[in-house]
Amino acid sequence: MPRYGMVIDLDRCTGCQACAVACKVENNVPFSSPELALEGRTIAWMQVLPFYEGEFPEARTRFMPALCNHCEIPPCVTICPTSATYLSEETGIVAQIYPRCIGCRYCAVACPYTVKFFNWFKPKWPEPMVAGLNPDVSVRPKSVIEKCTFCSHRVVKARERADGEKRKLKDGDYQTACQEVCPAKAITFGDLDDPESRVAALSKSPRAFRFGEDLGTEPKVYYLREGEWDVERER
């Protein structure tokens, strides 16, 4: 069984936020409004967070794309009373099944990465914007939790295609929307257990680290540090 994971190269990333927008377009994430944004109710499965360091003229700003880490030991799954969120054995994706969600928001509290979002409002797409919604993904109703799914609808499509061509799924068949759009090619995605995959090689780079490693959640999203490195196996 594959175990999908992601590696984000922070040295390549330029903080452009194409991933953030691609994610919204792909997953029918509603845009917010000035009022909702002030209340912190903007939904962003993928967002680029800035970190400021130092003072003028030696200041640094770092940009970090943040999304669901798809933990191997996910606190949100343990706490969910209705199994609306679960760890998929087939893919390693932490998935969210909206009709099962009762909107208790325990998972949003349990998540150490704060990447679970509650639908405080009914999504509003004025005509004719509805025509542009992605029909591969549902529009979530009010009062359910949603989050990054590693574009799980795309794994279904990729499998359908591979099966149709009577072959096994290969590295690169299944791409997430954020990976596909990234102009800097900073995002690599694939099966961490496949020794041939690029994502597996990169995740073992000496540049690699994970968010909140000490929490014991075993995230499947790896980051590569910025700076002058020359790692042979990344070539």
Added chain:
Amino acid sequence: MGRAVFLLIAVAFLGAFLYLNVLPRFSPQPRAQPMRFSHKAHFEESTCEGCHVYVMEHGAAGTPTLENCLDCHDGLQSEKAEDQKEEEKLVVYEEEEREIPWAPFPRLASHVFFSHRRHAAVSEIECATCHEDIAESLTLPGNPPYEFTMKWCLACHEEQEASTDCVACHR
């Protein structure tokens, strides 16, 4: 005591009112189809994908467009007068330059996703496995002819060792 009886009667009246006046409004109305279409007659001449042209390529099977129909119906071919009357409708649509107004059934719930290509082309499942004996029908159904439930889907998925992961169908 009197009050209880009164309440009971009131509830009964209300119930009767709802049952007789409100509920029927939700009674599934058969949809008016533009013509009496015989699956049986067509199935004798063609295959399923002959008319549902996208069934092997796309998620949707597709309903035949006027152009698809006219590919075969070159002039009136039916023998019986009553069939010819239906066939003439195609000529009228062509003259009026409009598409056939098929009345498709509401599809699955909005959080359920299905692909015809996956089932018919990739897994090579016979259409009749799910669509039963539609190929034998003489008229177009006005109501959905059968109900698909998750339990029913899962039974087959388990038997065929297909994916039973929730995200395979729900997103």
Added chain:
Amino acid sequence: MDITRRGFLSVSGAAAGLLLVPSEIKELLRAVADHKYQWPGPGIESWTNSVCQLCPGGCGIRVRLLDGWPVSVRGIPGHPVNKGGLCPKGEAGLQALYDPDRIRRPMKRAGERGTSAWTEISWDEAIALVAERLGALRAEGRPESVAVIGGQYRGLMKALWQRFLDAYGSPNYISMAMGCDTSDTVLWLTQGVRGHVGYDLENTNYVLNFGVSLLEGSWSPVWQIRCFADLKQGRPGRRARVVQVDTRFSMTAAKADEWLPIRQGTDGALALGIAHVLLRDGLVDTDFLRDHAFGLEDWVDGSGRSHEGFRTMVLRDYPPASVAALTGVPEQKIVRVAREFGETRPAIAMGDRGVSRYPNGLYARWAIHCLNALVGNLEQPGGVLTPPEIPFTPLPPLPEDGDSERGRAKARIDGAGTADAPLAASAIHRVPEAIRSGRPYPVEAVFLYHANPLFSLPAALGMREALARVPFVVSFSPYLDESTEAADLVLPDHIFLERWQDDPTPRNIGFPVLGIRQPVREPLYDTRATSEVLFTLAKALGEPVASALPWKGMETFLKERVRGVYESGRGELAPAVAVRGRKPSAEEDAPSSPPEDFDAFWRQLLERGAWWEPQYRYKDWPRTLQTPSGRFEFYSQNLKARLGDLKPHLDRTGETASSASPGATEDLPYLPHHASLGKVASREEYPLVLNVFRPLAFTGGSTANMPYLIEIAGKGVSVPWESWVEINPETARGMGIRDRDRVWVESAVGKLNVMARLLPGTPPEVANLPYGFGHEAGGRWAKGTGANPNDLLGATSMTVTGASVYPVTRVRIYKG
């Protein structure tokens, strides 16, 4: 029907019992739980390639359609510009198509100007109205009184407008550019080439970048971002160094290896300081300079007069210590960076509208370009290139007509090409005054194409009042923006996904590339491509305009032009890359065979998304050095010849030259130097220098109607749906301002209210404001979000060229 969790639950809960209850109850439950956003069924998927036009970047896009409706925009994997990537604008592109506030059919003003009361009319009526006006003006012998104001758009559309005006008899095609084409001017001065500067960013080892916003607002963001990432991690064992000279701690500065903060308008001085070190320490390419340079050393002309060369001037006037005092960059950093730049091969020194937006911009940009010549990085792999032109079929000659020739021979209303603006193609900042004064002649009609001057120009110029005096204003905008609201007639264009257009080499890119924008679906509304409107209008106007624009439509016109590309035999089509998500077409499957005829070429061009010419001929000196001397000119003879008969103008700039360099000679105007910035408000009154920057989310004023973009525009500083001003925390404390206070930013010409963000990277004397917010019109999302920094700015002429630029603007900030 409201859709709630409860509704969903009731359905899920009742699901088990569904078979037991009557069908009516099932229907009832369905009605309760039914989703408003329900698909009619799985759709039939198709893909169409086109080119994005939300900025001038030229990215190839493939649009996914379900049952004919676009549902997503992605990059074309084999496209030479973006290689499958997109920026947030391109990705959000469908919000431009589906904007609910788009103009849906032609409209005629129904009330007072600017009240936005409209009557919808038919296209026939709309075109008849324009034709009647234009016909009358031409009959009166005043065709020159018609002006077209054109914004930032792409390709041959400009040639079409120009041709329309030429045939009609007006010289007045005016571009909205503010200091944007200075790089082109510098290329002409130093190399004698009319074209754009390109950079071989893929292959360089060192980038000395003077304020080019590679990761935000510059010309082709996706290409730049991709190259930037590859400079760091794309080439095993080889990592380029990027040094960003910038007045703001921008995204580019943050991601660069080193940031050199610099005072506004002193980039030219820094470049000359670096040139000083290169020349002093002998870090120059002596072979190149010996064989291909002019004006580096002192020289004697044909009449025996001696002239000062670049070397003498730089060594005398720009020692690092005085440059450090002027620019604020420490002396040892100047020396170190100069040595790095001189010792690393290949290296690129780049600059663009960031440095040339100020009055001394021409010389600053020129000084930067000279650095490349000094170290011999012109026309080298990894250096600065001059992309060849795309071999389009030339347009047929214009029909001869006396009235038209007389009209277009008249002076332009903006003075471009005259002593007022001798080197500028356009000088938009002079237009309001020309309209007000009626000199050189009254303006009777203004056409706005891709232009929103009421938002994009400094408010202090008074464009609003000027436009109100023009008797007939026509806008071609698809959105009801500020300027369109002030028009008499609106002929709404398609948006880019609905029309035919070409998209040639974006600026900064070193290889020629051509994309074809094709409609991905039928237009949503009763709008019409402006190209088609021009063709119809030409017919309605009759001769000579009709036979000048004889084409049936834009597709025919484009095919005719592109035939030249095919027949030149140059270049190749973009590689076919198997695209996940669909089967490759037969033509994609057989990519190796060259197209057998033009029709096949055209089909494949649309299919693959681009034609390009990847093999660059380096060191092609006859093509790339076309100056009078046939060399790279540090001392520009082109400029001298151009200004020779315009002495009076030069005298006005003379004082600026002498004040900058005590030992100045009469040769100084023809050499790059640090020229004066003109009058700047006093530091006591206005302690901070205003620095307006462009976030990647906005292309000038034109993408603020897309909610996904408004949402992310301020994400980098954690400000949602709002304008902000960046201030240094120490400075802010001195002014009693705390983080996220509402503050007033006030310049000599205006003030606006924004949120203060105290960012540690902000230079102490600078206030940074984003450009793109602050619309008064343009749809429900653009309107009323944030503030427009143009309210604080003025406009002035660039020294020597006369092009439109901004003066250095100082502001004060206070709570309120």
